[in-house]
Amino acid sequence: xxxxxxxxxxxxxxxxxxxxxxxxxxxxxxxxxxxxxxxxxxxxxxxxxxxxxxxxxxxxxxxxxxxxxxxxxxxxxxxxxxxxxxxxxxxxxxxxxxxxxxxxxxxxxx
Amino acid sequence: xxxxxxxxxxxxxxxxxxxxxxxxxxxxxxxxxxxxxxxxxxxxxxxxxxxxxxxxxxxxxxxxxxxxxxxxxxxxxxxxxxxxxxxxxxxxxxxxxxxxxxxxxxxxxxxxxxxxxxxx
Numbered sequence: 001x002x003x004x005x006x007x008x009x010x011x012x013x014x015x016x017x018x019x020x021x022x023x024x025x026x027x028x029x030x031x032x033x034x035x036x037x038x039x040x041x042x043x044x045x046x047x048x049x050x051x052x053x054x055x056x057x058x059x060x061x062x063x064x065x066x067x068x069x070x071x072x073x074x075x076x077x078x079x080x081x082x083x084x085x086x087x088x089x090x091x092x093x094x095x096x097x098x099x100x101x102x103x104x105x106x107x108x109x110x
Numbered sequence: 111x112x113x114x115x116x117x118x119x120x121x122x123x124x125x126x127x128x129x130x131x132x133x134x135x136x137x138x139x140x141x142x143x144x145x146x147x148x149x150x151x152x153x154x155x156x157x158x159x160x161x162x163x164x165x166x167x168x169x170x171x172x173x174x175x176x177x178x179x180x181x182x183x184x185x186x187x188x189x190x191x192x193x194x195x196x197x198x199x200x201x202x203x204x205x206x207x208x209x210x211x212x213x214x215x216x217x218x219x220x221x222x223x224x225x226x227x228x229x230x
Binding site for chain 2: 002032033035037043044045046047050051056088090091092096097098099100101102103104
């Protein structure tokens with residue numbers, strides 16, 4: 001049971017937009033920065049978004065992040081088949097004094 | 111370009127100690143801007159934070175694993191290491207080393223990961 005809750009799966013057609021939610025509480029998302037990771041099959045996670053909505057160098061602006069209250073959202077526009085991956089949210093939990101991750105969301109591009 | 115590379119045995123017997131080393135290249139582990147981290151992922155499951163170390167040697171560990179973990183750093187070799195004692199099948203996972211920025215809880219560079227199987 002993960003501290004952060006994500007939908008197990010989402011799907012959309014190529015070229016469309018998809019959003020992935022990450023729900024938490026005041027001890028984690030509500031008062032800390034959120035990051036998002038993309039994990040392509042058989043590879044290590046890759047940082048997509050940090051500090052709620054910032055993109056590292058090299059990450060296309062098709063990827064965006066937002067946060068409102070105790071929830072965060074990853075948005076992906078112009079979906080490509082290469083975007084098929086597992087996506088994880090992460091943040092710090094002040095009650096646990098530890099980093100926490102969501103359970104992951106599998107994106108299928110139909 | 112910073113690179114991290116895990117190394118260590120891929121098979122550990124139950125009750126023994128899992129030992130992994132992460133070698134950092136392209137940057138100094140002695141930079142005060144980062145925590146050097148271990149994260150694991152059981153097969154088919156999500157990510158679990160194990161712990162991290164600062165270049166000074168200060169460590170922070172997952173409370174659920176803290177009693178079994180030792181994380182150490184060797185700045186002369188630009189490496190940091192993980193020891194997990196008394197392993198069971200539940201410790202079977204891909205183990206990643208990663209760099210966490212000091213100011214925010216995000217991991218910007220990851221190793222490729224190494225699968226450690228606990229089995230007799």
